[in-house]
Amino acid sequence: MIRAHALTKRYRGTVVQDLDSRVRPGAVTGFLGPNGAGKSTTTRVLLGMDAPTRGRSTIGGRAYTAHAAPLTEVGALLEARSVHPGRTAFHHLMALAHTLGVPRARVEHVLDLTGLSAVAHRRVKGFSLGMGQRLGIAAAPLGDPAVLLLDELVNGLDPEGVLWIRDLLRSPAREGRTVLVSSHLMSETALTADHLVVIGRGRLLADTSVADFVSSAGGASVRVVTPQAHALRKALTTPGIDIALSTKPGTSPDELEIRSADARHIGRIAAAHAIPLCELTPRTASLEQAFMELTRGSVEYRTATPEPTAPPQLTRP
Numbered sequence: 635m636i637r638a639h640a641l642t643k644r645y646r647g648t649v650v651q652d653l654d655s656r657v658r659p660g661a662v663t664g665f666l667g668p669n670g671a672g673k674s675t676t677t678r679v680l681l682g683m684d685a686p687t688r689g690r691s692t693i694g695g696r697a698y699t700a701h702a703a704p705l706t707e708v709g710a711l712l713e714a715r716s717v718h719p720g721r722t723a724f725h726h727l728m729a730l731a732h733t734l735g736v737p738r739a740r741v742e743h744v745l746d747l748t749g750l751s752a753v754a755h756r757r758v759k760g761f762s763l764g765m766g767q768r769l770g771i772a773a774a775p776l777g778d779p780a781v782l783l784l785d786e787l788v789n790g791l792d793p794e795g796v797l798w799i800r801d802l803l804r805s806p807a808r809e810g811r812t813v814l815v816s817s818h819l820m821s822e823t824a825l826t827a828d829h830l831v832v833i834g835r836g837r838l839l840a841d842t843s844v845a846d847f848v849s850s851a852g853g854a855s856v857r858v859v860t861p862q863a864h865a866l867r868k869a870l871t872t873p874g875i876d877i878a879l880s881t882k883p884g885t886s887p888d889e890l891e892i893r894s895a896d897a898r899h900i901g902r903i904a905a906a907h908a909i910p911l912c913e914l915t916p917r918t919a920s921l922e923q924a925f926m927e928l929t930r931g932s933v934e935y936r937t938a939t940p941e942p943t944a945p946p947q948l949t950r951p
Contacts (some may be wrong), residue, residue, distance in 0.1 A: 635659055635812055636781060640689035641679060643836075649675045651836040652689070657814045657829075659780070662807045664827035664844070665816040668929050672836040673816050677785065681710055693781055705734050706777035711784045714770025719759030723750050723769050726758065727776060734777045741776070748772040749798070763790030771802070781812040788822055800826050820922035834929045844921065851924030856897050858890040859913035860904070869907045870895065888912070 636657035643650040650672040657663045667673045678684040680691050682698040690697065693708055701707045717726050727741045745751045748768040753761070758769065767790045774782055787803075788796050803826050807813045814831075817823050823830075823844075830847050832840040840847055860866050867877050867890065876893040892900060897916045904911050919927075 635694065636680065636783070636814055637692045637695075638676070638680075638689070639691065641676065641686055641691055642688040643672075643675050643679055643684065644687045649836050650679070650686075650833075653833065653836070653838055655831050655838055655841050657812055657831065659812040660807060660810050661828040662803045662813045662815060662826050663829040663831060664823040665814055665831050665833075666820075666823065666925060667833040667839075670835075671833045671929075673833065674785075675836075676833070677712065677783065677816065680783065681708070681712075703734065703777070705730075705779070707779050708781045708783060709774035709777060709779040710782075711770050711774045711787065713785075714767045714789070717758045717766070717769060720757060722755045722757055723761075723772075724754040726769065727772060730773055730776055736777060740778070744772040744776050747775070747802075749795075764792055764795055767791055768795070771799075775806070779811075781814075782806060783814050785816045786818070787815060788817075788819060796822065820920070820925055824921040832925070832928060834931070839928055847928075848919055848921055848924045851919050851927050854893070854916070854918050856892045856895065856900055857913065857915040857917055858892055858900060858911060859888055860890070860909055860911050861888055862909045863888050863890055865907065866890065866900075866904060866909050869903050869909065870900065 638653045638655045641650055641653040642648065653672075653676060665673055665677075675684065679686050680693065680698065682704075694701070698704055698708060721729070723745065724741065727744065728738065730736075731738070731741050742751070745754050748771055750765065750768055750772060753765065758766065761769065767787075771784075771787065774784060782803075784803075787799050791799065800822075803813055803815060807828070815823075815827065827844055829843055830840060831838070832847070842850075858866065863879070870877055870892065875895045878891050879887065879889070897914050901911065901914055903909075
């Protein structure tokens, strides 16, 4: 288990403030937050690279630096390309293995696990971005640790590599290990994570399951298509139900977006008033939508929304 106890870290200003959270074994936990939220600082403190200003953090009940052989307790990936370019993948991992007392067979296992066996004896300076990422990932489980702490895993990976990463994360979680993954990719986090820890401006915003996080953000609605949209709106009009004509490009006047009413209730009302329905589709908020809603006030840099421009006018010569 990873535990943060009122963790605070200040440099010139406060970067992490009273962070109190648990990352439990047996699940993949996504560590999310906007740029500047304090994720990197928190990770550095967890790994003993920075000392906390106040509070403390533990991994497996002890500070990272208190473990006799920390690399066999915690496998971490912070910067995949931190490798001497003149070394081969095999010799890079063997150098790490010697410090851990890990046998050659384990090195060969992680090379095979990450799909690098065929290029194990090539120098790292000739590796593509994806191959370098795989090598960084290979170092994390080298000591067969109970805890994996990983940052931006899918950088540079092709679609096959992204699918492989999903299974790589789930497998140790199924074995009862602790897996914490920091990412900016909401789509991947939604597919791999069971639990979320979300921070903004150094403070804890959410510590909950993915399902509860998404449902608590709201945004659920039902899309209805009917040739009698006006009649259905009239039949459904009661306090608390929000009904709006769909305004998305390419939609027709027969499409409605209905909130605070489930599809079953809408179907019953339509049947009672003999209103035909061409479509009745429940929609839920995505993890990305829920994240954007929660962190709206914690974004460090905002981009301006471009104003629409008129299409160019064609003139005859």
